[in-house]
Amino acid sequence: DGGITQSPKYLFRKEGQNVTLSCEQNLNHDAMYWYRQDPGQGLRLIYYSQIVNDFQKGDIAEGYSVSREKKESFPLTVTSAQKNPTAFYLCASRLQGAGWNTEAFFGQGTRLTVV
Amino acid sequence: AQSVTQLGSHVSVSEGALVLLRCNYSSSVPPYLFWYVQYPNQGLQLLLKYTSAATLVKGINGFEAEFKKSETSFHLTKPSAHMSDAAEYFCAVSDVGTSYGKLTFGQGTILTVHP
Numbered sequence: 001d002g003g004i005t006q007s008p009k010y011l012f013r014k015e016g017q018n019v020t021l022s023c024e025q026n027l028n029h030d031a032m033y034w035y036r037q038d039p040g041q042g043l044r045l046i047y048y049s050q051i052v053n054d055f056q057k058g059d060i061a062e063g064y065s066v067s068r069e070k071k072e073s074f075p076l077t078v079t080s081a082q083k084n085p086t087a088f089y090l091c092a093s094r095l096q097g098a099g100w101n102t103e104a105f106f107g108q109g110t111r112l113t114v115v
Numbered sequence: 116a117q118s119v120t121q122l123g124s125h126v127s128v129s130e131g132a133l134v135l136l137r138c139n140y141s142s143s144v145p146p147y148l149f150w151y152v153q154y155p156n157q158g159l160q161l162l163l164k165y166t167s168a169a170t171l172v173k174g175i176n177g178f179e180a181e182f183k184k185s186e187t188s189f190h191l192t193k194p195s196a197h198m199s200d201a202a203e204y205f206c207a208v209s210d211v212g213t214s215y216g217k218l219t220f221g222q223g224t225i226l227t228v229h230p
Contacts, residue, residue: 004158031216033218035220040124040222040223041222042121042205042220042221042222042223043159043205043220043223044220045217045218045219045220048215048216048217048218050215050216056215056217058217088156090158090159092158092159092218094216094218096216099147099211100147100209100210100211100216100218101147101164101166101167101209103149103161103164104149104159104161104207104218105161106151106158106159106160107158108157108158109156109157109158111156
């Protein structure tokens with residue numbers, strides 16, 4: 001079955017550590033997105049990528065990094081520079097369509113907790 | 116930059132009552148608009164989308180939304196609430212006519228349904 005897989009489902013990070021969240025899609029979608037979700041703040045865009053080897057900063061990119069070496073993969077690294085990384089992270093993908101009139105498909109999320 | 120505003124972070128209705136969740140967008144041209152639903156600790160699922168074909172859009176689970184350009188609104192409605200509709204709902208807007216397909220979400224509205 002086609003879909004988006006995020007792993008791990010739960011992740012614990014010690015202060016000062018970098019951690020990487022995985023996102024893989026087999027939908028042959030062009031674009032991929034990372035969002036951060038905090039209670040009462042909706043989904044905030046971290047990074048997005050339209051094509052391989054290209055990505056754009058979203059609204060809250062500081063303290064995060066991404067790569068897009070393969071069409072199906074868009075890993076997110078939460079660096080030690082991110083001061084408050086505890087949150088629910090969602091990955092999404094999307095076909096480009098006609099001027100971006102297509103919907104995004106979401107993974108099940110990764111809950112990151114700093115311990 | 117395009118944005119959406121969801122009025123009311125919490126909406127409470129009785130089972131069988133009308134559901135109305137509000138979304139207003141900010142855009143110089145009519146954008147593409149989406150409504151998503153999220154159940155606890157899960158990803159987002161598409162309810163419906165507006166892509167300029169018809170102003171009244173019907174979605175899954177009996178939901179519909181009407182695009183009103185004069186009011187820059189895309190409110191979500193359902194004639195009769197069911198207990199299973201209790202969830203968080205997000206309105207989203209997609210860039211139109213750009214290369215990168217930025218997808219921006221509102222703050223979310225938590226719907227509670229009382230028996």
